[in-house]
Amino acid sequence: MKGKVTVTINGLIVEVEKGMTILEAAQFLGFPIPTLCHMEGLSPYGACRLCVVEIGEGARAKLVTSCTYPVEEGLKVRTASTRVLRARKMILELLLASCPQSKIIQDLAAAHGVRQQRFRQEHEDCILCGLCVRMCEEQMMAKAIGFRNRGEKRSIGTPFDVHSETCRLCGGCMYVCPACQLRCTYNEPEKAICGGCENLTPPCIEKDPFDDMMCYMTPCVACEQPKN
């Protein structure tokens, strides 16, 4: 199967390896494409739509997510056309409207010159990029968390909202989260996917002993107190 295909990226005619995605090829060549839901080592998913690029020409030109689209012979890609940038700006505006507290989203929005946010402000913790779900399943072999529901009710969590037996509390899900935090419900041990220590005032300082907190990070990343 391996071989080379010739593609045109932003006018540059290059040979890239067959089987690569557009994103990989573009990044290899040094064309920046922003993305929130892509990570090396995890399967491509195409949820955040930030990495859209324009392919094809004329009336058949369309936007596709570069993280999921494989390179094809003769493919013409534009990673920063007007259409692409317009779409990215709107996506960032939507992201800002939902998750304003995320540093990564703020930085991306600033870098793309998004100067306004015209939607009703929300404060959500999750953009449902699915990185944590894939991390848990593909790298940690746990499948402790997954998507639930559809449409506006879609969320990520453990089955029945109780601590999953397959969860080893590795924290991988929090580690990969690009924009938001899986909030720790530290006072309900059976629900523990911890994240409480990421609050500005770590619960372990104000509240009772660290042992009761179900915090599994040693030392705690917030208060840096060793366990026991």
Added chain:
Amino acid sequence: MKLSSIEKLTEWRSVLAKKNASGKSCLCICAGTACQASGSNEIIRATKRALIERRLLDRLSLRITGCHGFCEMGPFVLTEPQQAFYTQVKAEDVPRIIDAALAGEYVEELLYKDPSTGQKYYHRGDIPFFKNQQRTILEANQKIDPIRIHDYIAEGGYRGLEKVLSVQDPVWVVEEVKKAGLRGRGGAGFPTGLKWEMLAKQRSNGGKFLVCNADEGDPGAYMDRSILEGNPHSIIEGMIIGAYGTGATSGVVYVRNEYPIAIKHLTAALQQARTLGLLGGNILGGGFSFDIEIVRGAGAFVCGEETALIRSIEGKMGEPRQRPPFPIQRGINGKPTAINNVETWANIPVIIVRGADEYAKIGTKNNSGTKIFSLVGKIRNTGLVEVPMGMTIKEIVYNIGGGPVGKAQIKAVQTGGPSGGCIPASMFDLQIDYDSLSRAGSIMGSGGMIVMDENTCMVDLAKYFMRFLKEESCGKCFTCRKGTQRMYEILDDITTGKGTLEHLDLLEELAHVVKDTTMCGLGQTSANPVLSTLRYFRDEYLAHIQNSRCPAQVCKPLLSYSINNNCIGCQACGKACSVNAIHGERKQRHFIDASKCIKCGTCRSVCKYDAVEAA
């Protein structure tokens, strides 16, 4: 009994046809879902009892069929060979109908009458609703009891399969379908023959799949259900022919669990076909094997999208994935898979039996064949209509649909379900086919056609569809999930009087981005309701925003009620008002207290003197 060869099937068909042609009168009663809901089960019970009690079984037979299409007038009884069409029948009418059918007479007062002219029709074929249609697919429904394979075979069923097995050339099958110019009836209009050709070329050592997509979820559309309920064998035959042409080894019918009658009939039909040796191993002794199983979907709208459908069949969460690879390359369990809509499969036997050239004569160039539409909304004759491609919207709405119900003029039709678009009355000369609809900013979709009159607010309509879509989006793509939510939010603001002109620009900008950046068909078309109403009915949006007025008087927060000089002080409105917002002395003009009024509109509906005005 297993039929071991083509000749046995032909022989058996002539025996069955002879039996059916005995000249015995027959009562056909529709037992489609719509007619069952309007009470056809009771009619069927009453008829059965009467036939048994009066020992008429050898003179009159009863046939319980699937949907005939004229759902507005259900439940109905059709007599054969008279072709008298009795509408909105009640159980107590049954004895009279039986007497008339035996004597060759008519029950005059039950015959279909044109509601506007009052003209009576003695023959079903003369009724404008049926007369103006070209029913190649639906026609069979009335002649067949869906759970009796004998009926289907006697009516010429499985002749297509016979022909295919006697020609013995898979390439010929694919060429026929290609030549017929059949385009996928699921909405996108991809040429079926081309799809089959690609599947036939795929190499696979683990088998290939054919899927019948019966995950019909558009609000107001039910043609797939009616075909599955009324003529399941046509789907089975179509799939067997498809399998022969493409070398597929297994078939799946993906049907939503909300269609219990369709599942029941299909299960029975599959069983009968297997018993007769028409399905399974070594079909009709021709050495070719194919079997079909039913997979029931849990009713997610997005599972009608082919990649989501495949995931659902595999037992995973129903969410689409990026194409390529297309299902034709990697489908169910990684095997090549071709997915066609119910109506597409039902067209296959017709093409094979009549021949591709004959079929291609129906309809227009590049858009051959007939298409079934479910005509619903503010129209006199709701139901399923089957027309050749290229008929104008005007002909369908006025000649078949019978025009508007009340005084209000028809304003627009919405085609293609929630992700379709609206076509205004000024464009009703538009020919219906895949290309002209998409040029007009709408889509063919699976064939829903919702008619709207002046009492429909287009902003409210867009909001309704957007609510449907935000609930039915799978939520994988951020722009589809959040975009539909935000569009709904803006539309909601506009309908409640909180909208601004900036909102309108933002809505349009967002709609274009959502259309551009989502992955599957649901997301890409989810902006259509907004974009097409903005294109043709921008004045209604502006009226909501600038004048705080809803022209169709639908958006309650923008309405205010008042009483004019017509009021004679009858006090009817005051008694009907649940919040005591209406004051006034008897025989004096009344007044509405706007601070108390909840804008329910009850006063207006009870007033006999047109004294209550809404603005």
